[in-house]
Amino acid sequence: xxxxxxxxxxxxxxxxxxxxxxxxxxxxxxxxxxxxxxxxxxxxxxxxxxxxxxxxxxxxxxxxxxxxxxxxxxxxxxxxxxxxxxxxxxxxxxxxxxxxx
Amino acid sequence: xxxxxxxxxxxxxxxxxxxxxxxxxxxxxxxxxxxxxxxxxxxxxxxxxxxxxxxxxxxxxxxxxxxxxxxxxxxxxxxxxxxxxxxxxxxxxxxxxxxxxxxxxxxxxxxxxxxxxxxxxxxxxxxxxxxxxxxxxxxxxxxxxxxxxxxxxxxxxxxxxxxxxxxxxxxxxxxxxxxxxxxxxxxxxxxxxxxxxxxxxxxxxxxxxxxxxxxxxxxxxxxxxxxxxxxxxxxxxxxxxxxxxxxxxxxxxxxxxxxxxxxxxxxxxxxxxxxxxxxxxxxxxxxxxxxxxxxxxxxxxxxxxxxxxxxxxxxxxxxxxxxxxxxxxxxxxxxxxxxxxxxxxxxxxxxxxxxxxxxxxxxxxxxxxxxxxxxxxxxxxxxxxxxxxxxxxxxxxxxxxxxxxxxxxxxxxxxxxxxxxxxxxxxxxxxxxxxxxxxxxxxxxxxxxxxxxxxxxxxxxxxxxxxxxxxxxxxxxxxxxxxxxxxxxxxxxxxxxxxxxxxxxxxxxxxxxxxxxxxxxxxxxxxxxxxxxxxxxxxxxxxxxxxxxxxxxxxxxxxxxxxxxxxxxxxxxxxxxxxxxxxxxxxxxxxxxxxxxxxxxxxxxxxxxxxxxxxxxxxxxxxxxxxxxxxxxxxxxxxxxxxxxxxxxxxxxxxxxxxxxxxxxxxxxxxxxxxxx
Numbered sequence: 001x002x003x004x005x006x007x008x009x010x011x012x013x014x015x016x017x018x019x020x021x022x023x024x025x026x027x028x029x030x031x032x033x034x035x036x037x038x039x040x041x042x043x044x045x046x047x048x049x050x051x052x053x054x055x056x057x058x059x060x061x062x063x064x065x066x067x068x069x070x071x072x073x074x075x076x077x078x079x080x081x082x083x084x085x086x087x088x089x090x091x092x093x094x095x096x097x098x099x100x101x
Numbered sequence: 102x103x104x105x106x107x108x109x110x111x112x113x114x115x116x117x118x119x120x121x122x123x124x125x126x127x128x129x130x131x132x133x134x135x136x137x138x139x140x141x142x143x144x145x146x147x148x149x150x151x152x153x154x155x156x157x158x159x160x161x162x163x164x165x166x167x168x169x170x171x172x173x174x175x176x177x178x179x180x181x182x183x184x185x186x187x188x189x190x191x192x193x194x195x196x197x198x199x200x201x202x203x204x205x206x207x208x209x210x211x212x213x214x215x216x217x218x219x220x221x222x223x224x225x226x227x228x229x230x231x232x233x234x235x236x237x238x239x240x241x242x243x244x245x246x247x248x249x250x251x252x253x254x255x256x257x258x259x260x261x262x263x264x265x266x267x268x269x270x271x272x273x274x275x276x277x278x279x280x281x282x283x284x285x286x287x288x289x290x291x292x293x294x295x296x297x298x299x300x301x302x303x304x305x306x307x308x309x310x311x312x313x314x315x316x317x318x319x320x321x322x323x324x325x326x327x328x329x330x331x332x333x334x335x336x337x338x339x340x341x342x343x344x345x346x347x348x349x350x351x352x353x354x355x356x357x358x359x360x361x362x363x364x365x366x367x368x369x370x371x372x373x374x375x376x377x378x379x380x381x382x383x384x385x386x387x388x389x390x391x392x393x394x395x396x397x398x399x400x401x402x403x404x405x406x407x408x409x410x411x412x413x414x415x416x417x418x419x420x421x422x423x424x425x426x427x428x429x430x431x432x433x434x435x436x437x438x439x440x441x442x443x444x445x446x447x448x449x450x451x452x453x454x455x456x457x458x459x460x461x462x463x464x465x466x467x468x469x470x471x472x473x474x475x476x477x478x479x480x481x482x483x484x485x486x487x488x489x490x491x492x493x494x495x496x497x498x499x500x501x502x503x504x505x506x507x508x509x510x511x512x513x514x515x516x517x518x519x520x521x522x523x524x525x526x527x528x529x530x531x532x533x534x535x536x537x538x539x540x541x542x543x544x545x546x547x548x549x550x551x552x553x554x555x556x557x558x559x560x561x562x563x564x565x566x567x568x569x570x571x572x573x574x575x576x577x578x579x580x581x582x583x584x585x586x587x588x589x590x591x592x593x594x595x596x597x598x599x600x601x602x603x604x605x606x607x608x609x610x611x612x613x614x615x616x617x618x619x620x621x622x623x624x625x626x627x628x629x630x631x632x633x634x635x636x637x638x639x640x641x642x643x644x645x646x647x648x649x650x651x652x653x654x655x656x657x658x659x660x661x662x663x664x665x666x667x668x669x670x671x672x673x674x675x676x677x678x679x680x681x682x683x684x685x686x687x688x689x690x691x692x693x694x695x696x697x698x699x700x701x702x703x704x705x706x707x708x709x710x711x712x713x714x715x716x717x718x719x720x721x722x723x724x725x726x727x728x729x730x731x732x733x734x735x736x737x738x739x740x741x742x743x744x745x746x747x748x749x750x751x752x753x754x755x756x757x758x759x760x761x762x763x764x765x766x767x768x769x770x771x772x773x774x775x776x777x778x
Contacts, residue, residue: 023762031758097755 007048015041028081028091032074039070110170113163114188117241120156120202123149124233131227142223143213146230150209153237154202161199164190166617171307173243182302189243189307192619193380193443197240200447201370203597204454205233207590208365211458214586215361215465225265225359232258236370240377245294245304248381252290255374256283256342259366263358275354282351286341290378293334296327297385306381314384332390335382336397343375343427346401350679352424356416360461363416368423368457369450376430376446383439395435395529399540399547402428404676406550410557411672415460415481418558421675422507423453425547432544433522436529440619441521447615448514448603452506455594459500462587463489463562466580470569474576478569483561490563495582497563499595504559506598508552508643511636512607514598519548520636521610527631545639552643556650564655608636 014037021034043063050059085091127149131142164170173187190198212229216222235254242248260283264276298304301315309315339345344352355367366372379394386394402425409421426449433442466489467480478485490497506515526541570576582588596602604613611632671677752763 019765023758023765093757096757 004048004051007044011041011044011048013041014038014044026092026094028084028093029078031093032077032081035077036070036074039066043067043070109163111172113160113170113190114172116156117160117188117190117198120153120160120198121234121237121241123153123156124230124237127230128227128234131223131230134223137221137223138219139223140217142226143209143216146226146233147206147209147213149230150202150205150233153233154199154206157195157199157202160190161195164195165192169307169311171243173305176244184244184246184304186242186244186247188241190241191311193377194240196443196447196615197373197377198237200450201233201236201240204369204450205229205236205365207593208361208369208454208458210586211364211461211590212359212361214584215461216359219359225262228258228261228265229362229365232262232366232371236374239374243306245297245306245309248306249287249290249294252338252342252374252378253287255371256280256287259283259355259371262362262366263355265358265362269357272357275351275357279351279355282348283341285348286338286375289334289337289341291334293331293338293382296331296334300327310382310384316385328385328387329390332386332393335378335385336390336394339375339379339431340397341375342378343372343431344401344424345375345397345428345431346404347678349401349405349424350675350682353417353420353675356414356420360416360457360464363420364454364457364461367420368453372423372427373430373446373450376427376434376442379431379434380439380443383434391435391437393435395432395540398428398430398432398435399543400428401425402432402547403543403550404428406547406554407672408675409554410550411669412675413482413484414479415464415483415486415558415562416457417481418483418554419453419456419460422456422551422554423449425551426453426507429519429522429544429547432526432540436522436526436540438522438525438529440616441518441525441610443619444603444610444613444615445518445522448506448518448598451594451597452503452513452515455499455503455591455598456507458587458590458594459496459503462493462496462583462591465583466493469580470576470578474573476569476573483558485569486562486567487565488563488567489578489580492578492580493582495588495591499591500559500563502595502598504555508555508647509548510640510643512600514600514603516607516636516640517600517604517610517613520639521613521616523548523639524610524631524635527635545635548639549642549646552646553650556647557654560651560654564651 018034018037018039018041021037022031025031025034043066046059046063046066048059050057050063053059081091084096088096090096124146127146130145131139134142134145169189169191171187171189171191173185176184176186178184209226209229212225216225219225232255235251235258239248239251239255242251256279260276260280263279264272266272267276294304297309297316301309303309303315337348340348341351352367352372356363358367405421405424405428409418409425412418412421426445430442430445430449433439433445463486464480467478467486470476471478471480502513506513509515509519523541523544526544530537530541567576567578570578600607603615604610606612609632610616674680752759
């Protein structure tokens with residue numbers, strides 16, 4: 001029987017993998033994938049906790065919104081990466097340190 | 102009347118002062134003249150000395166056998182002692198003043214020709230004028246300190262002139278030797294002056310040794326020992342300046358200077374300064390001390406005469422003859438023949454100056470021959486000369502006159518002065534133990550030796566055949582007496598060597614006017630037979646000696662003593678005195694200096710090096726502490742700060758992932774913190 005905690009464990013694992021990818025990868029697109037994984041971990045939690053709201057299915061609804069928003073943000077992020085690549089000729093976030101003062 | 106006399110006196114003083122200062126002026130002008138070989142220099146010096154001579158004649162005529170003129174001014178005051186300086190003109194000083202300027206004049210004229218070709222003749226005349234100034238000042242000054250200063254200056258200018266050709270190493274060695282030997286004498290003089298001052302509290306020569314001589318007074322007496330030390334100092338000074346044994350060896354070497362300098366300084370004037378000093382301080386001597394002077398003088402005279410017999414260098418022969426004659430003067434001072442000593446000084450100055458000038462001309466001409474035929478000879482060596490009398494008649498005749506005066510034959514000035522000394526020497530030894538007889542006999546022997554070496558010299562140079570031409574038949578002599586600058590001084594000096602200048606009676610020295618200027622002595626009265634026997638015997642034997650020498654050297658009959666015999670060798674090597682000095686004094690002094698140097702290098706320097714090493718070690722330790730402990734501490738702080746800074750900086754590295762990582766770390770830390778607390 002698959003219980004709530006299994007979902008949470010998978011979500012937490014997914015989150016950790018996503019976090020690890022964000023912190024370690026040298027490619028902005030991979031970092032973006034990591035972000036998506038963390039987002040999906042959150043959505044998984046929303047869906048898992050959605051079983052407590054069978055009437056309105058608020059969790060599932062919220063998950064749908066989140067997926068749409070994630071798609072939108074991904075599009076924006078990809079555009080940013082494209083522009084970054086145009087400017088720096090690289091998408092390694094280590095090489096792009098103009099954010100420092 | 103009083104005022105009139107004072108006016109005359111002050112005029113005399115002024116003239117004397119001018120006579121002294123003119124050569125100094127010439128020296129200053131010559132130094133300022135442009136160029137090295139400036140023809141004007143010679144004539145400036147000559148003009149100055151000519152004027153000096155004229156003034157000296159005037160001063161002489163005013164002071165000689167009249168009252169002495171003494172003017173002085175306060176020089177400085179030490180405590181209560183006032184030191185005066187001024188000019189003292191008495192018979193002795195005006196005689197010297199006249200003599201020096203009269204001798205210097207022909208030498209200056211001669212030098213204008215003699216040094217014409219020398220490239221630094223300007224320096225020569227500057228030095229010569231400076232010497233004349235020092236010498237003239239020396240004879241008129243009345244203060245012992247100034248006397249000492251001029252005494253030094255005279256020695257110094259002699260040093261400069263001996264080393265005039267300072268590129269020749271022999272000249273440099275000779276002037277060093279002369280200077281050092283004179284220093285020994287100068288120390289003696291200084292000591293004597295100090296002793297006299299400490300007892301009498303005055304430097305005034307007139308007060309000390311004048312008419313009411315302090316040194317003769319009974320109120321202040323020099324303690325016996327100090328009296329003797331003072332005498333020793335003066336004797337040392339005299340021995341050094343007048344080239345007496347044991348300090349005579351500088352004079353023959355001093356002949357390295359120009360011959361005109363030898364004539365003026367090392368024959369006629371400067372070397373007479375020692376005898377002049379004896380004359381100045383005469384009252385200070387006691388009987389014993391005078392006897393010591395006699396022994397020094399007589400021994401020197403004899404020794405130098407024997408050395409002069411075998412020397413081959415023309416100037417060296419004359420130098421030894423000078424030493425010998427100076428020995429006569431010192432001896433005469435010792436036996437109490439004060440006036441005869443000064444008389445001999447005056448006559449000797451003329452004939453020795455003349456002989457040196459002759460030697461200068463001969464050497465000059467030999468140098469010409471040497472250069473013309475490119476020969477490798479010493480132009481001063483008499484063995485190469487001979488027969489020059491025919492070529493240079495005037496030089497020959499004047500040399501003959503000078504030589505005869507030096508031997509002391511009648512009709513010359515030398516006869517008057519030297520025989521006077523000999524007669525008085527005999528009188529002095531009368532009534533004394535037999536040993537004292539050695540002195541007059543030695544002096545007579547010396548006279549005959551003089552006759553021999555003078556004849557040898559003149560014969561070798563002027564008689565016979567020209568030796569170089571015999572060896573080398575290609576040589577043709579074309580030499581001559583030279584211009585008027587050579588002839589005039591010779592004629593003048595030769596005239597001064599004859600009797601009329603000094604005494605109208607050519608046979609009796611007692612009639613010489615010069616002797617009347619000094620304290621009367623017993624020897625002037627013809628009381629005993631010596632006055633007849635000594636001159637007669639002396640001169641007859643002298644004639645034999647002269648003939649013998651002539652026979653030996655011209656007719657080649659026999660040699661007086663075989664060359665190679667020990668007597669010859671002793672004479673030829675100048676009694677080995679230089680060798681003895683170099684063994685006994687120079688050797689140990691050098692050894693001492695070497696050991697001093699050794700201790701300097703090894704002990705004193707070693708100690709300093711040790712200190713240095715310790716210092717270096719200390720500084721190295723300090724350096725290490727500085728570098729590693731103090732700096733290290735600072736570096737540690739700096740690196741900690743740097744580490745913290747770098748650590749903090751890394752959070753702001755501009756890398757997105759680091760930001761994220763730090764956010765994660767902080768959140769984790771907060772959670773851990775919450776869990777733990």
